[in-house]
Amino acid sequence: MIFEDLPTTPRSEELLDKAFSRAARAGHAKSGHEAQLSMLTTAANILSDNLQNVSTSWPDFEYDVDPFYYELADAIVDVDRLRQALSEVTWAGRQIAEIRSEYQSKINDSNLEVARKHRKQAFARMADIMDEIEDDLRAVGDARDDLKGLPEINVDEPAIVVAGYPNVGKSSFVNTVTRASNEIAEYPFTTKGVQIGHFERDHIRYQIIDTPGVLDRPVEDRNDIERQAVSALEHLADCVLFVLDASGDCGYPIESQLELLAEVEELFGDAVPVITVCNKSDRSTDVEADHYMSVAEGENVEAVLDAAVEAVGFEPDLPSREDA
Numbered sequence: 667m668i669f670e671d672l673p674t675t676p677r678s679e680e681l682l683d684k685a686f687s688r689a690a691r692a693g694h695a696k697s698g699h700e701a702q703l704s705m706l707t708t709a710a711n712i713l714s715d716n717l718q719n720v721s722t723s724w725p726d727f728e729y730d731v732d733p734f735y736y737e738l739a740d741a742i743v744d745v746d747r748l749r750q751a752l753s754e755v756t757w758a759g760r761q762i763a764e765i766r767s768e769y770q771s772k773i774n775d776s777n778l779e780v781a782r783k784h785r786k787q788a789f790a791r792m793a794d795i796m797d798e799i800e801d802d803l804r805a806v807g808d809a810r811d812d813l814k815g816l817p818e819i820n821v822d823e824p825a826i827v828v829a830g831y832p833n834v835g836k837s838s839f840v841n842t843v844t845r846a847s848n849e850i851a852e853y854p855f856t857t858k859g860v861q862i863g864h865f866e867r868d869h870i871r872y873q874i875i876d877t878p879g880v881l882d883r884p885v886e887d888r889n890d891i892e893r894q895a896v897s898a899l900e901h902l903a904d905c906v907l908f909v910l911d912a913s914g915d916c917g918y919p920i921e922s923q924l925e926l927l928a929e930v931e932e933l934f935g936d937a938v939p940v941i942t943v944c945n946k947s948d949r950s951t952d953v954e955a956d957h958y959m960s961v962a963e964g965e966n967v968e969a970v971l972d973a974a975v976e977a978v979g980f981e982p983d984l985p986s987r988e989d990a
Contacts, residue, residue, distance in 0.1 A: 675807030715760030737898030
């Protein structure tokens with residue numbers, strides 16, 4: 667996943683301690699002007715290199731991050747604030763590199779006593795810059811900690827999103843069609859896990875995703891972060907399976923379920939097909955739906971899955987002999 671391997675972000679004070687302690691050791695190994703230059707270069711290199719690594723380890727949100735993950739990231743950490751913090755870190759690294767070059771010349775052109783003063787001035791200016799970006803480094807580090815736990819979803823694989831009120835049988839359906847224990851990951855913006863299952867048709871792997879806490883309630887019941895999570899799913903879904911329970915065993919009247927269905931259809935519009943599925947058909951079929959099934963009885967489950975695959979209409983971009 668795009669944020670999974672981001673390195674730990676050092677704190678400003680931690681980085682300064684590391685730079686100045688190593689600089690002191692470097693200075694002890696030499697004498698005269700050479701010692702002052704070695705201290706200056708060591709401290710500046712450690713600071714500028716580490717700051718550069720912080721900046722370059724992040725993907726470019728404008729060009730490298732899929733809209734799905736962009737929306738998720740923005741829901742959790744405020745991408746604009748993160749980009750500003752990364753920009754400040756980049757600026758700080760460049761400033762410290764410029765200070766290194768400036769004071770190398772000053773040290774070389776002065777006597778030893780003045781050279782020591784120049785080196786101390788350089789250290790003070792570096793410390794001021796690190797103090798200036800203390801909050802930015804903390805913001806980057808906090809963002810990294812929040813984003814690394816996002817579930818791994820392959821944006822290049824076709825995705826079927828399962829929606830509907832709780833207890834209508836969504837999780838049972840996902841468990842059944844994947845025929846394996848699902849990977850359970852936690853979205854930081856919900857209190858419940860998201861189920862991500864996989865199955866294959868004609869050598870194509872499909873993702874099937876159940877998102878409790880997001881598409882299982884009316885829009886007015888979602889908080890701002892959950893609403894943005896729904897916006898992220900708009901970029902991901904190739905098809906939506908909306909599961910209904912006409913029996914009422916789920917605890918929600920069918921009228922409420924149909925109102926949520928209307929919201930989901932409006933949300934995804936014409937771009938994403940929404941297939942309605944009446945589950946628990948062994949108990950009731952008293953609702954108009956595209957398909958009827960009973961996960962508990964194993965009735966028409968595969969037919970529903972086949973309908974979703976057909977609605978996705980995924981055609982892999984395979985090389986042809988003409989491309990060779």
